[in-house]
Amino acid sequence: MDKGRLIARINWPGTTVLVFGGLAWEAAVRSGLLEYEYLPAPSAIALGWGELAKEGILGSDIAHTLISVAIGWAAAMVLGIPLGFLLGLSATARRYCLASIEVLRPMPGVAFAPVGLLLFGFSLKTEMVVTILPVLWPVLVNTMGGITGIHQRLYDVGRTFRLSRKDTILSIILPAAMPPIVVGARISLGLALVLAVVAEMVGNPEGLGYGIVREQQALQPDRMFAYIVTVGFIGIVLNAGMLAVAEALLPTSRQLRGEP
Amino acid sequence: MGGLTSTASGSVLVHGKKLDGPPDDVVMVFQDYSNALLQWRTVAANVAFGIERNFDRKEIEQRVRDALALAGLEKNAEDYPWQLSGGMQQRVQIARALALRPAVMLMDEPFAALDAMTKASMQDELLRVRDRTGTSFVFITHDIEEAVYLGDRIAVLKGSPGRIEQIFDIGLPAPRDQLSTRQLPKFLEYRYDVHQAIGRGHG
Amino acid sequence: MRYTRAWQQYLKLSVAALPPARGLLPLVVLLGAWQLLQSGKSPYFPPPSDWWNGLMLLSKSGRLYPALSATTITLLLGLVLAAAVGTGVGLFIGVFPRLSRAIGPLLEFLRAIPPPAIIPVAILFLGYDERMKLTVVVLAAIWPILLNTSSAAERVHPLLLDVARSFRLSAVDRMRLIILPSVVPAILLGIRVALPVTIVVTLLVEILTSIEGIGALMIGAQRNFQSSQVYGLLVLIGLFGLLVNNIFAVFEAILLRRWPPKIQSENF
Numbered sequence: 001m002d003k004g005r006l007i008a009r010i011n012w013p014g015t016t017v018l019v020f021g022g023l024a025w026e027a028a029v030r031s032g033l034l035e036y037e038y039l040p041a042p043s044a045i046a047l048g049w050g051e052l053a054k055e056g057i058l059g060s061d062i063a064h065t066l067i068s069v070a071i072g073w074a075a076a077m078v079l080g081i082p083l084g085f086l087l088g089l090s091a092t093a094r095r096y097c098l099a100s101i102e103v104l105r106p107m108p109g110v111a112f113a114p115v116g117l118l119l120f121g122f123s124l125k126t127e128m129v130v131t132i133l134p135v136l137w138p139v140l141v142n143t144m145g146g147i148t149g150i151h152q153r154l155y156d157v158g159r160t161f162r163l164s165r166k167d168t169i170l171s172i173i174l175p176a177a178m179p180p181i182v183v184g185a186r187i188s189l190g191l192a193l194v195l196a197v198v199a200e201m202v203g204n205p206e207g208l209g210y211g212i213v214r215e216q217q218a219l220q221p222d223r224m225f226a227y228i229v230t231v232g233f234i235g236i237v238l239n240a241g242m243l244a245v246a247e248a249l250l251p252t253s254r255q256l257r258g259e260p
Numbered sequence: 261m262g263g264l265t266s267t268a269s270g271s272v273l274v275h276g277k278k279l280d281g282p283p284d285d286v287v288m289v290f291q292d293y294s295n296a297l298l299q300w301r302t303v304a305a306n307v308a309f310g311i312e313r314n315f316d317r318k319e320i321e322q323r324v325r326d327a328l329a330l331a332g333l334e335k336n337a338e339d340y341p342w343q344l345s346g347g348m349q350q351r352v353q354i355a356r357a358l359a360l361r362p363a364v365m366l367m368d369e370p371f372a373a374l375d376a377m378t379k380a381s382m383q384d385e386l387l388r389v390r391d392r393t394g395t396s397f398v399f400i401t402h403d404i405e406e407a408v409y410l411g412d413r414i415a416v417l418k419g420s421p422g423r424i425e426q427i428f429d430i431g432l433p434a435p436r437d438q439l440s441t442r443q444l445p446k447f448l449e450y451r452y453d454v455h456q457a458i459g460r461g462h463g
Numbered sequence: 464m465r466y467t468r469a470w471q472q473y474l475k476l477s478v479a480a481l482p483p484a485r486g487l488l489p490l491v492v493l494l495g496a497w498q499l500l501q502s503g504k505s506p507y508f509p510p511p512s513d514w515w516n517g518l519m520l521l522s523k524s525g526r527l528y529p530a531l532s533a534t535t536i537t538l539l540l541g542l543v544l545a546a547a548v549g550t551g552v553g554l555f556i557g558v559f560p561r562l563s564r565a566i567g568p569l570l571e572f573l574r575a576i577p578p579p580a581i582i583p584v585a586i587l588f589l590g591y592d593e594r595m596k597l598t599v600v601v602l603a604a605i606w607p608i609l610l611n612t613s614s615a616a617e618r619v620h621p622l623l624l625d626v627a628r629s630f631r632l633s634a635v636d637r638m639r640l641i642i643l644p645s646v647v648p649a650i651l652l653g654i655r656v657a658l659p660v661t662i663v664v665t666l667l668v669e670i671l672t673s674i675e676g677i678g679a680l681m682i683g684a685q686r687n688f689q690s691s692q693v694y695g696l697l698v699l700i701g702l703f704g705l706l707v708n709n710i711f712a713v714f715e716a717i718l719l720r721r722w723p724p725k726i727q728s729e730n731f
Contacts, residue, residue: 013565021569038587099486106704108663110579110678113670114685114693119507194577198663201579202670202682209580213671216583224583232576239575288629295622300644300721309640310630342723 040222045229048222057211062230064207068124068196069189069238072131076188080136081181084143088177094144101140109134109195113202122204130199135192142184146177178250186242193235208234285363289370293349297341297356304328304337307355323359330389331355347378351385358389364396372401380438383410387436404458408450409436416457426457474713509691514698517684517691526680531703534676537593537665538707541600542654545661548601549608550650554642556609557616574610578603578664582671593675596668603664608653615649616642648722651715658711662704677703 022042029041040048052058087093109130116129154176158168200209208231215224287310290296297306307324315323328334331351341349350370357365371379383406390397401407407414414428430450432441441447494511501510509517521527556563582599589595619642627637669678677700684692 013561014568017565018568018572036588038584095483095486096488097486098482099484100489101486102482103487103490103701103705106659106662106708107701108659108666108704110663110667110670111681111697111700114681115697117685118688118690118693194579197577198579198667201582202667212580212583216587219587221584221587224587228576228580228584231580232572235575235577236572290622290625292622295620296626298623298641298644299723300647313636340721340723 038219038221040225044222045225048220049226049229052211052223052226058226058230061206061208061211061227062234065193065196065200065209065231066234068127068131068199068207069192071124072128072135072196073185073189073192075128075132076135076139076192077185080139080184080188081143084140084181084184085147087140087144088147089173094148101137104133105137105141107133110198110202113199116199116203124204124206126203127196127199127207130203131192131195134195135188138187138191139181139184142180142187143177146180146184147173149180150176182242182246182250186239186246189238189242190235193231193238197231287357287360287362287365289350289353289357289365289367291369291372293346293353293370293373294341296353297349299341302338302340303333303344303352303355306341306352307333307359310356310360323361327355327359330358330392332385345378346374347382350374350382354386354389358393358395361393362395364398366398366400368400369402370399371406372403379406384436384438386410387434391435404451404454405442408432408447408454409438409441414450414454416454418458428454428457474716476716506688506690509694511694513691514695517689517693518695518699521680521684521692521695530675530677530680531699534665534669534678534703537596537600537676538661541597541661541665542604542657544597545601545604545657546608546650546654549605549653550612550646553609553612553650553653554616554638554646557613557646558638558642560617563613563617570610574606578606578660579667582664582668586672591672591674596665596672596674596676599668600661600665604654604657604661607656607660608650611649611653611656612646615646619645648719651718655711655715658708659704662707666700 026041026043029039029044049058087097112130112133113126116126119129120126150173154172155168158172163171196207197209197212200207200211201213204210205214208227211227212224212231215221215227298309301309304324307327308320311320311323324337325334328337331354333348333351333355336344336348341352344352353370354365371382374382386397386399387410389395397410399407399410408430411430414430416425416428417423418425428450432444432446432450497508498510498512501508518527556566578599581602585595585599585602589598623641623645624637627641632640665676666678666681668674669676670682673679673682677696681693681696681700684690684696
């Protein structure tokens with residue numbers, strides 16, 4: 001892409017607003033216009049961020065949360081995709097399982113926190129109790145939906161070409177169901193991050209979630225905001241990462257990949 | 261002409277009087293009826309859309325009744341547009357325009373999206389409405405036969421922006437009939453001439 | 464089809480669309496097995512019958528209903544406020560596309576921050592009270608509503624806007640009669656997306672701060688090692704969430720009865 005088009009593609013008004021907003025915020029706090037005890041200037045947040053990084057706390061907290069996310073998400077994928085396949089392919093399985101899934105799905109993950117604390121106290125296992133069920137659903141439901149959504153016509157094509165069962169699965173079912181599965185995986189990943197942070201806020205005093213609460217209780221708003229910005233940033237990176245993986249796996253239209 | 265956009269090429273026909281009235285008296289009917297109607301309002305409410313801010317209750321109800329009767333929609337007043345067929349939705353648009361009792365109705369390829377049979381019956385409906393209300397119609401179409409069948413005067417536009425290339429006065433007898441009028445030698449002559457007028461510009 | 468009786472049809476359709484009841488078998492089996500295997504009264508995995516007893520205890524002690532109503536009121540009030548503000552701001556942004564492009568990245572960044580992470584900020588600014596709880600809930604619920612509304616407002620069909628101009632509508636009338644009704648399905652979709660987040664945030668605030676509510680009750684029970692109460696409340700929350708979602712689905716179907724079925728099905 002040549003330079004001219006690249007420049008045109010950048011959202012100039014948007015970037016200006018961001019930059020200007022940040023500067024205005026900075027100026028307002030320094031000049032005393034915005035004098036809230038707990039509202040730090042962007043520069044203070046940046047300094048706080050630097051402090052945390054230097055002390056190594058930030059690094060270990062990020063690692064902890066990411067591990068929590070990874071385990072929860074991996075478990076959801078390992079459980080959700082096969083189950084989703086089973087439910088997608090078997091109407092009988094669906095008949096005997098859907099109602100249970102519909103009843104369990106609205107369950108807020110945070111409600112499992114006291115249960116987790118009861119069983120495992122302050123530990124990573126408690127985070128898992130909070131994370132596992134809600135993160136399972138997007139993957140499972142999307143996989144199931146992806147398979148049930150395969151148009152009958154595609155199966156007809158398979159039969160016309162007399163595909164074996166194995167080939168049907170490999171060349172028709174799998175590719176057709178991939179886009180929704182990938183979307184489900186991406187949603188689950190984002191959800192895993194949110195739930196890990198939530199679990200760390202109430203269940204396990206480690207990781208980014210706990211960092212936010214800890215700094216809040218210590219009345220250190222600059223470090224607290226630094227943690228919050230980090231969480232947001234990680235969320236963006238994870239989402240962008242999944243989108244990139246999706247693009248690599250499914251070099252088809254963006255609409256099929258479920259991108260907004 | 262409706263104050264919105266200008267057409268590129270095609271034929272325009274004018275019923276009855278010449279068009280020099282103020283834009284206030286011009287109402288537009290669009291080709292895409294589905295997106296030109298308010299799908300969340302009943303047919304009656306849609307028809308009232310243009311007049312509901314300008315008259316009192318009784319006057320509005322009267323006009324809506326008249327417009328619905330003119331368009332043959334009395335039985336559908338409480339239905340929703342999405343429950344009706346394409347032809348009927350287009351009638352709702354026409355009724356909405358008629359409720360304003362305009363001097364001129366500007367129609368932008370209103371029947372282009374309809375199937376052949378519905379199109380034919382809508383053409384006759386339009387002529388009927390014209391006879392009963394005396395409204396002038398500026399009707400834009402790419403269908404030469406439609407233009408000749410409906411029109412009293414045809415203006416052929418060419419080029420972009422469109423310039424009037426030629427004007428034809430159609431001397432076919434009224435009332436027009438889908439079968440017999442279209443078989444008249446004069447009809448075929450007009451059709452040929454209009455076709456020629458358009459064809460000469462397309463290189 | 465007369466639309467006035469349509470809501471009865473929708474009720475029938477929604478009931479018909481429910482998954483078959485035998486699908487509850489896994490849950491029933493799970494609970495049944497749990498009940499049978501745990502008659503030894505383990506403190507960590509009390510049998511379901513104990514859960515019921517625990518809940519009854521709570522209700523008799525007069526703490527259950529106040530907590531339930533506190534949570535419900537916060538939820539409803541928060542959603543209503545979020546809907547009002549989210550719709551207003553969303554419409555404003557949607558109607559001025561240049562504004563939406565300028566604010567876009569800022570909104571994207573704010574959206575990336577999970578609502579739970581905002582709770583400590585709110586606590587710092589507003590302290591440990593009901594006002595803070597409501598503020599957080601509104602902030603959490605507002606995003607899906609605002610984003611859905613603004614994107615729908617941007618996407619109002621240009622022909623409808625032409626119609627508005629052709630009938631010489633004032634800007635206010637155009638907003639009132641054309642843009643607003645056009646985005647109603649999107650607003651409802653936004654509210655439906657916001658529902659689970661709102662429930663989570665409400666409970667989370669209650670668990671973190673022990674402000675009156677089911678979450679507070681739950682964390683209190685956990686701290687006192689009342690495991691049967693914890694499980695009982697868990698089930699209660701599950702049923703609560705189920706009820707809220709389904710009531711809203713019916714509400715949405717009734718509200719959307721005037722819109723073409725295509726839009727109605729997009730919302731499901």
